[in-house]
Amino acid sequence: MTITLRPMPEDRLVDWIARSRGVYVDERMQSGESREVAEARVTRSYAENFPDNRALPTHRFFDVMEGDEPVGLLWIGPQVEGSTSWWVFDIEIFEPYRRRGFARAALELGHAEVESLGGTAIGLNVFGFNTGARELYEKLGYEVTSVQMKLSL
Numbered sequence: 522m523t524i525t526l527r528p529m530p531e532d533r534l535v536d537w538i539a540r541s542r543g544v545y546v547d548e549r550m551q552s553g554e555s556r557e558v559a560e561a562r563v564t565r566s567y568a569e570n571f572p573d574n575r576a577l578p579t580h581r582f583f584d585v586m587e588g589d590e591p592v593g594l595l596w597i598g599p600q601v602e603g604s605t606s607w608w609v610f611d612i613e614i615f616e617p618y619r620r621r622g623f624a625r626a627a628l629e630l631g632h633a634e635v636e637s638l639g640g641t642a643i644g645l646n647v648f649g650f651n652t653g654a655r656e657l658y659e660k661l662g663y664e665v666t667s668v669q670m671k672l673s674l
Contacts, residue, residue, distance in 0.1 A: 524626035526583035526595060526634065534582050537594065538571055541611065552648045553671045570598075570610070577602070581634060585614065585627040592618040595627050597635060600644065607635045609645035624657055 529537070542563060549559035570577060580598030584591045593614035600608040609631065614623045635643050645663065647654050 523588060524592075524623060524630065525586045526627065526630045527586050527591075529582040529584050529594065533584070534576060535574070537582070538567075538574060538576075542567060548648055551650055553673070580610070583627075583631075585623060587618070587623065591615075592623050593627060595631050597631050597643070599640075605639055605641040607640040607643045609643060612645075620653070624654070625661065628657075628661060 545563050545566075546556070546559045549562060550556060554562070570580070576582060577598060579602060580596065583595045583597075585593035585595055594611070595609070596611040597607055597609055600606045609628070612624060612627060612631075614627070632643060644666065645658065647658060649655075
């Protein structure tokens, strides 16, 4: 298995931006937010990260490739513009390729990319329901820095 990161072509990035918005709302709702709160937070996030529906120039969007086959995507960028602390904004491995080591390989390549660009740390957010991803991040050495909890009434 040879995994590489290939810069995502502009046309695919535009399609991904449009598609991912609804997915992100759904994930936020699955984590316990109301539709109104989820949509407001996603709208704010997309306004910050995609002004004029364009990615920030410091952010990197990659197709995760096994040979010539795209198996997922990775989006990384500075947590705050100008910072050496970076963020994994999204990693997705397509359903037929999950649980085969592609996410680990993509993240390790992403870590190397961040280091090559002067980054000194990288963080991410993981929804509580995504136990498989949490396990992977812990194995890669990510440490918990905060926890959000909710009680439904």
